[in-house]
Amino acid sequence: MRSLTRSGALVACALLLASCASKPPKSLVTPLPPVAREPQPTQPQHPGEPMRGIWLATVSRLDWPPLASVNGVDGATRIAMQKKALTDKLDKLRRLGINTVFFQVKPDGTALWPSRILPWSDTLTGTIGQDPGYDPLQFMLDEAHRRGMQVHAWFNPYRVSTNIKPSTVAELNRTVSLNPASVFVLHRDWVRTAGDRYVLDPGIPEVRDWITSIVAEVVSRYPVDGVQFDDYFYTETPGSRLQDEQTFRRYGQGFASKADWRRHNTQLLIENVSRTIKQINPNVAFGVSPAGVWRNRSHDPAGSQTSGAAAYDESFADTRLWVQKGYLDYIAPQIYWPFTRKAARYDVLARWWADVVKSTHTRLYIGVALYKVGEPSRIEPEWMVNGGVPELKKQLDLNESVPHIDGTILFREDYLNKPQAQQAVNYLQRRWGS
Structure with a gap:
């Protein structure tokens, strides 16, 4: 592996050459596809069948592809290993009765399809x-x-990278010679920490x-059944805030507060x-999976009887309004806590969300914390009782009994393979499996 000093010098040289070239890296803010596009066929869900979904994360290779398929193998072996790992997962999911996979195709500023806008993902x-x-992406669609x-x-809409290490910066800068290059080098003025x-x-x-153009590229080229954004809109920590004061000064005129503008x-x-998805293919469902709490009733009389971190105030996402406005075909709040x-x-929270969607055309799927099942927890000991099965059963029972709840999505796939979750997996097999 090259030292940081040498790689830094190479990157600086590449950037200098790029800046001196007659044509700088081309901006890839692509025009949206034409509206008059023949809708691609999708796989319609069986009428009346509840959502039994699972998230399959590719960021940091959390669920797929396996690390062993990346390190020290030739190209043909790598492809074979990655394909087999994916088909093995799909076979297991089908046996469990899972009918929908939420496949992370844009984990950061990279893609898991041959994009004209994003470089290939390093995962x-x-x-x-x-x-x-x-x-x-095509392989997943074909096999599923x-x-x-x-x-x-x-899609994770705004994340460019999972960290700000010097090695990450160097790798992003090295894409300057690629077509497409990373947004990090094409539009550095768009990037914040x-x-x-x-x-x-x-x-x-x-x-x-x-x-929007990235989503349009996928919907216009692939027979996806849906598109989902996760809850990473404005993401900050107390010690690492998004520095958007200058952007607010430029675009925030007329708003009472920066929060309202965000x-x-x-x-x-x-x-x-x-709107873009529906113009390209009206059969493709669009949904968002936000934090489970919209607002707490202590802050808003329309909120839930909770005291958790709220999407409206923390992520600047008015998820309830999106449902009311009809922007979403479905919403999948992450309700990752037990009954107690x-x-x-x-x-x-599940009943609150059911009340929100009941007078709309938006379907409601509940995100359930498979990752907590069987895990020791001082403040949520329910997950350890009989392998977490009683708590999981209560949640699934509620989802199936409350009107306007249309199904469940489990977070996330690799936890089906964890030793602590095997009692729960066996229970899901009995409950959902064939």
Whole structure:
């Protein structure tokens, strides 16, 4: 491995050459596809069948691909290992009765398909921009649809990288010679640091257009059954805030507060993406998986009887309004707490969300904390009782009994393989499996 000093010098040289070239790296804010596009066929869910979904994360290779397929193997072996790992997972999911996979196709500023806008994801090969030799998104769609399962393309809209290490900066800078290069080098003025990660500034209109064009690329080229955004809109930590004061001064005129302006920015993204998807293929469902709490009743009489971190105030996402406005085909709040957690009781939140969607056309799926099942917890000991099965059963029973709750999504796939979750997996097999 090259030393940081040498690689830094090489990157500086590459950047200098790029700046001196007659044509600088081309901006890839692509125009949206034409509206008059023949809708692609999707796999319609069986009428009346509840959602039984699972999230499959690729960021940091949390669920897939296996690390062993990236390190020290040749290209053909790597492809074979990654494909087999994915089909093995799909076979297991089908046996468990899972009917929908939420597949993370944009974990950060990279892609798991041959994009004209984003470089290839390093999760596949270990190097940003390196062609993996096959199309993972197409492979997933082919294999899942062959098994009668749906696939929703899961996007993290604003994350550029998972950390701000010098080695990460060097790797991002090395993409300057690629086509497409990373947004980190194409539009450095869009990039901020927040939550100790590089992220895009949601207040810049061109950023929102760029994200919309990425979603449009996937929906226009692939028979995905849905598109989902996770809860990472404005993401900050107390020690690593998003520095968007200059953006606010430029674009925030007329707003009473920066918080209101931020919520407006997030709403504009959701509205633009929703409209674009429907223009390209009205059969593709659009959804968001936000934090479980919209607002606490102590802050808003319309909120839930909870005291947890709220999407409206923490992520600047007015998720309830998006449902009311009809921007979403479904919403999947992450209700990752047991029935006894007073700050955010599972049943209180699930019923609150059911009440929100009941007069709308938005479907409600509840995100359930598979990752907590069987794990020791001082403040949530329920997850340890009989392997977490009684708590899981109560949550699934509620989801199936409350009107306007249309199903469950489990977070996340690799926890099906954890030793502590095997009692719960056996229970799911009995409850959902064939």
